[in-house]
Amino acid sequence: MFDAEIKPGWDINGNANGGYLMAIAGRAMAETAGRPPLTLTAHYLKPAPAGPCEVEVNMVRAGRRLATATGSLRMGDTEIIRLLGTFGEQTPGGPAYTREEPVDLPSYEDSAVPPPPTEGPKPAMFERLRIRLRPEDVGFRTGHPTGEARIDGWFAFADEEPVDAIALLLAADAFPPAVFNSELPVAWVPTVELTVHVRGVPVPGPLRCSFVSRFIHDGLLDEEGAIWDSSGTLVAQSRQLALAPRPI
Amino acid sequence: MFDAEIKPGWDINGNANGGYLMAIAGRAMAETAGRPPLTLTAHYLKPAPAGPCEVEVNMVRAGRRLATATGSLRMGDTEIIRLLGTFGEQTPGGPAYTREEPVDLPSYEDSAVPPPPTEGPKPAMFERLRIRLRPEDVGFRTGHPTGEARIDGWFAFADEEPVDAIALLLAADAFPPAVFNSELPVAWVPTVELTVHVRGVPVPGPLRCSFVSRFIHDGLLDEEGAIWDSSGTLVAQSRQLALAPRPI
Numbered sequence: 001m002f003d004a005e006i007k008p009g010w011d012i013n014g015n016a017n018g019g020y021l022m023a024i025a026g027r028a029m030a031e032t033a034g035r036p037p038l039t040l041t042a043h044y045l046k047p048a049p050a051g052p053c054e055v056e057v058n059m060v061r062a063g064r065r066l067a068t069a070t071g072s073l074r075m076g077d078t079e080i081i082r083l084l085g086t087f088g089e090q091t092p093g094g095p096a097y098t099r100e101e102p103v104d105l106p107s108y109e110d111s112a113v114p115p116p117p118t119e120g121p122k123p124a125m126f127e128r129l130r131i132r133l134r135p136e137d138v139g140f141r142t143g144h145p146t147g148e149a150r151i152d153g154w155f156a157f158a159d160e161e162p163v164d165a166i167a168l169l170l171a172a173d174a175f176p177p178a179v180f181n182s183e184l185p186v187a188w189v190p191t192v193e194l195t196v197h198v199r200g201v202p203v204p205g206p207l208r209c210s211f212v213s214r215f216i217h218d219g220l221l222d223e224e225g226a227i228w229d230s231s232g233t234l235v236a237q238s239r240q241l242a243l244a245p246r247p248i
Numbered sequence: 249m250f251d252a253e254i255k256p257g258w259d260i261n262g263n264a265n266g267g268y269l270m271a272i273a274g275r276a277m278a279e280t281a282g283r284p285p286l287t288l289t290a291h292y293l294k295p296a297p298a299g300p301c302e303v304e305v306n307m308v309r310a311g312r313r314l315a316t317a318t319g320s321l322r323m324g325d326t327e328i329i330r331l332l333g334t335f336g337e338q339t340p341g342g343p344a345y346t347r348e349e350p351v352d353l354p355s356y357e358d359s360a361v362p363p364p365p366t367e368g369p370k371p372a373m374f375e376r377l378r379i380r381l382r383p384e385d386v387g388f389r390t391g392h393p394t395g396e397a398r399i400d401g402w403f404a405f406a407d408e409e410p411v412d413a414i415a416l417l418l419a420a421d422a423f424p425p426a427v428f429n430s431e432l433p434v435a436w437v438p439t440v441e442l443t444v445h446v447r448g449v450p451v452p453g454p455l456r457c458s459f460v461s462r463f464i465h466d467g468l469l470d471e472e473g474a475i476w477d478s479s480g481t482l483v484a485q486s487r488q489l490a491l492a493p494r495p496i
Binding site for chain 2: 038039041043045060061066068070079082083084085086090091092093094095096097098099100148149150179182184185192193195197199200212213214215216217218219220221222226233234237239241244245
């Protein structure tokens, strides 16, 4: 059992960010497995305020190349997320194929800091992160969504800490929901499940990120992310299933 | 604990198909949860021959709309797959957005039955399924891959059974690996993890399917699937992480 803390400042309206919660649990799981995450899935059971928490980790299998483990993040008697992941290292070299290039973005300097929501408190976690978006992708904040459920931009930590495998779990859920750029109402989008594939250790520098929702219907939506490091290597892919936006 | 059977005829070279294993476990989990899967993740621990198996299911949470459960499929003392899923129903209506249309395919009649591999036994599971591919997408079998890691086609059962939520889990891993149409060597592609989002109950008729691998490097590859029913509704999305092809 690992004691941990959901720190203040990683929340949206008082509820800790889903990628931040995954990173807390993923760190405990990686420590137990003795290697970083390759693919980690979290199912979100309850929203979590800031405060002390515990992570229980159980190994399913520890092989030579891969180790599989379950995780459970709890606050007191309340289970917040349940996880299942496989841990290991990438093995450099071997066959390579790339179907798509890194997302094309304006430079970090020419990208836009997302303005705070016009209603309600400013999400505190944006103090911790340096997120900059494609300039037209911030229009949803002022009633001018692009009409396409896509948000592209740059991710870095405010303190310029390097991004490791655990931080990629956080990066995979740190942007505003891509659905905000569709013309659907902007509202709370509760994550049901988030899976992140870690595909490399980023070299230093801000990460290029692209998030899209492809299919929204019958109360559910997907959101898919691709994250490249500054050398152009794909370092993470994510996909989540969420409940379609509901008025807060 | 559920007693089940990995039947002969669902294997590739003696190892049961990953989607078939997920469907066996997913059925037991759905029965316990009292509702069909919405998002299910399986981590593959050991290959499985045909034979009797057991599925252990543990409920994590059962709420009004959603229920979360873990699953473990074992043969004797050997754990084959570990799973984590959330179960529930789609809720018709509400906001809708579609970023992409159903994959464009030749008619079922004009599509191609994939020829058996030129070496080794014919995969037995193709007796149970009616899979037809875009004609150019079968070229990998005769040394003429398209060069693009993508395979599109139709899925139905040979006995014309309708495809329900459980069968969608099977459909998500039933095609030859998309990587076979890249110019990388055709070889065994062991799945590490497969996640399927069930987004609807298909209306009758063959399903339109598209599978692509976008990023292959450092010993790992992704494969993503999208499956539409004959009315044009997206009924499932899948993504898996697999070990890059290795000579058999």
